[in-house]
Amino acid sequence: MWVHEAIPRAEYEAAAAWIRERTAHRPRIGIVLGSGLAALAEAVSEADRMAFTEIPGFPAATVEGHPGQVVMGRLEGHPVMVLQGRAHFYEGYSIQRVTFPIRVMQLLGIRTLIVTNAAGGLNPAFRPGDLMLIRDHIGLLGMAGVNPLRGPNEAAWGPRFPDLSQVYDPTLRALARAAAEAEGVPVHEGVYVMLGGPSFETPAEVRFLRLIGADAVGMSTVPEVIVAGHAGMRVLGLSGISNVLNPEAFHPPRHEEVLEAGRILVPRMQAVLRGVLRRLGP
Known part of the structure; x- marks a missing residue:
């Protein structure tokens, strides 16, 4: 049974006060790095680094490929503010604890x-x-009630019924x-x-996910985006396609595959992210 917290x-x-006391940086852009993508944080200059386990309330990242550090600096x-890794619902945390860093x-x-994130490709055109x-998402957990906004709404955080259409x-x-x-x-747009x-x-399950209109599948991201x-x-959401799932010629995915694909995806993801920041202006 899942737990509401x-x-x-x-x-x-x-947690926010603890971070402010340890860095002079005052970020306006947050970046969350998924499985195998933690190396992107090495591009941050003037970096102050803090382990998740040091920050009050932060959930520890326990999965390989998620170092569990906050990196504050300039890019x-x-x-x-870069999260070098994330916590996941399947690690046993409440969905509110998983999204704790986004509130901070x-x-x-x-x-x-x-x-x-690193994701499995459902769209047969992907490689x-x-x-x-990510153009849109399907949050099966949230549709089943495991939503980070469940419980009393505090107006200072946001509205009771937020519009997520855009x-x-x-x-x-x-x-x-x-x-x-x-x-x-190579870049596509699609539904995660x-x-x-x-x-x-x-x-x-792969056949079902294709049928409902999903292009890529993973185990993260949606709760963070809801918050x-x-x-x-x-x-801005980006999925790195680590493997392609074909239900008719099924090759079971492996976490090692995700990490191996990260070596290809990191330079591509870094090029796109830095290009976005350059175009974003001050």
């Missing part, structure tokens, strides 16, 4: 969030190493398409579907 605002404020001239970002003044700009900002996607084209990076994990999909949308942040 009512986290008091004071706990978020304590393409912008002050940024909100308190720190972040207004633009870039979320990345391993491609990037997919949560993935079209202007940011256009900047990402331009950056990908300039760098020669989140499953609870940690088991990978069966062939029947960001509630907070009024602009969101």
